[in-house]
Amino acid sequence: MRQTPGKDGLVSTEQTWTIGRLLEWTTNYLRQKGSESPRLDTEVLLAHALGCKRIDLYARHGEEAPEPGRQRFRELVRQRIEGCPVAYLVGRKEFFSLDFTISRSVLIPRPDTECLVIECLRLAKEKTEPKILDVGTGSGCIAVAVAKHLKTARVTAVDISPEALAVAASNADRHGVGERIRFIQGDLFASLPPGERYDFILGNPPYIPREEIAKLADGVRNYEPHLALDGGVNGFAVFERLIAEASTHLNPDGYLLIEIGSPQEVPARERISRHEGYELEKTIRDGSGHPRVLIARWQGNGTSSRAKA
Numbered sequence: 001m002r003q004t005p006g007k008d009g010l011v012s013t014e015q016t017w018t019i020g021r022l023l024e025w026t027t028n029y030l031r032q033k034g035s036e037s038p039r040l041d042t043e044v045l046l047a048h049a050l051g052c053k054r055i056d057l058y059a060r061h062g063e064e065a066p067e068p069g070r071q072r073f074r075e076l077v078r079q080r081i082e083g084c085p086v087a088y089l090v091g092r093k094e095f096f097s098l099d100f101t102i103s104r105s106v107l108i109p110r111p112d113t114e115c116l117v118i119e120c121l122r123l124a125k126e127k128t129e130p131k132i133l134d135v136g137t138g139s140g141c142i143a144v145a146v147a148k149h150l151k152t153a154r155v156t157a158v159d160i161s162p163e164a165l166a167v168a169a170s171n172a173d174r175h176g177v178g179e180r181i182r183f184i185q186g187d188l189f190a191s192l193p194p195g196e197r198y199d200f201i202l203g204n205p206p207y208i209p210r211e212e213i214a215k216l217a218d219g220v221r222n223y224e225p226h227l228a229l230d231g232g233v234n235g236f237a238v239f240e241r242l243i244a245e246a247s248t249h250l251n252p253d254g255y256l257l258i259e260i261g262s263p264q265e266v267p268a269r270e271r272i273s274r275h276e277g278y279e280l281e282k283t284i285r286d287g288s289g290h291p292r293v294l295i296a297r298w299q300g301n302g303t304s305s306r307a308k309a
């Protein structure tokens with residue numbers, strides 16, 4: 001067997017699975033198998049399997065990968081090939097520059113949702129101690145990001161799924177905001193103290209029209225919780241309930257910020273306009289330029305001159 005000393009003096013052979021070789025080989029393999037981000041997937045999975053940071057893979061390029069780590073890596077790659085999203089394989093995902101623990105009970109936080117947090121932070125500057133409700137919190141990414149950046153905010157996070165709430169609560173503790181977020185299990189507003197009102201109601205409700213679920217990418221359709229995706233026959237089942245019920249939980253001049261599917265902008269705006277008392281602001285676009293978040297200010301039914309007759 002031909003042996004050549006590597007740059008760092010470690011002996012490398014054609015049969016030696018150095019970290020560098022593993023990266024190259026697996027990147028090609030995942031590319032052939034159809035991954036859209038084969039290099040990134042490989043790096044994230046290998047770093048996870050070896051228990052190191054992604055950046056360390058470069059410093060350790062010529063090092064032989066230890067066998068237990070390689071075994072873990074092979075298993076992760078196998079599951080990736082079957083379609084499991086990388087975020088579920090490693091149990092975490094970054095959102096708003098914070099690291100979130102996730103499980104298959106929650107949607108993988110999407111960068112698309114970050115614009116909702118940005119808008120909430122912008123609008124909350126006007127309030128000294130904003131009361132914020134995150135409806136359908138999932139991993140808690142919205143509630144935690146908001147609580148982290150608004151030190152005086154009092155946040156309530158609701159989810160129908162107890163498993164999701166446990167994930168959200170662990171993320172809140174991890175980021176040091178567990179004391180400032182109250183977690184409540186329930187269906188939208190059903191378990192909230194009656195008459196409790198907020199300055200902000202935030203939500204990323206399930207909004208995929210039911211018949212389109214079958215057409216979603218495999219990684220989404222086969223792995224993400226349908227409870228968090230399925231928006232009923234037209235995609236607006238939860239949206240409609242949310243906008244109708246939010247009105248009894250918003251303070252005057254409180255805001256509803258709600259994520260939508262980008263093709264839903266026109267019908268979603270129309271549905272909000274039909275409700276007396278909301279004033280719609282401009283639709284917010286996500287980082288890819290797609291319509292993503294609707295903002296509606298609550299003016300109260302019939303109490304404001306701007307409310308509809």
Ligand code: GLN
Nearest residue numbers: 204205206207208228229
């Ligand atoms: N944005 C998600 C997707 O496209 C859906 C999230 C939702 O239904 N709230 O898969």
